[in-house]
Amino acid sequence: MNNKFLQFLGIAKKAGKIVEGYNKCEELLSKKRAYLILLATDISENSKKKFENYALQRNIDVVNEFSSSELGNILGSESIKVICIVDKKISEKLKSLLPENN
Known part of the structure; x- marks a missing residue:
């Protein structure tokens, strides 16, 4: 794997700084503040x-590239x-690693 974004995402998971899954993310967004939302390219419309x-209401960036x-x-x-x-x-580091930012 040579994608630095995905590599750093793995590090973020090990650090306990991500929440995965529809229900958990929805709950997090309704209660607290997230700093970045990653949506799979094959998520339902x-x-x-x-x-x-949610992102628009809370001024959060969305990444939809993987x-x-x-x-x-x-x-x-x-x-x-x-x-x-x-x-x-x-979240700022991940955004800086996106292909369009390099």
Whole structure:
């Protein structure tokens, strides 16, 4: 794996700075503040709209560049469609590692 974004996402998981899954992320967004939302490219249109609305209401960036299997593979799961980053510095580092920023 040569994608620095995905490598750093794995480090963020080990540090306990991410929340995975639709229900957990929805609960987090309704209660607390997340700093970045990652949506799989193959997420359903309804789910995508729901999380994009959360992001818009709370002024959170959304990344929609990786498939659910790519996200799942790096985090030790078969597939993951929604991830929230709960640390501001880690979210900023992840954004800086996105392909369009390099």
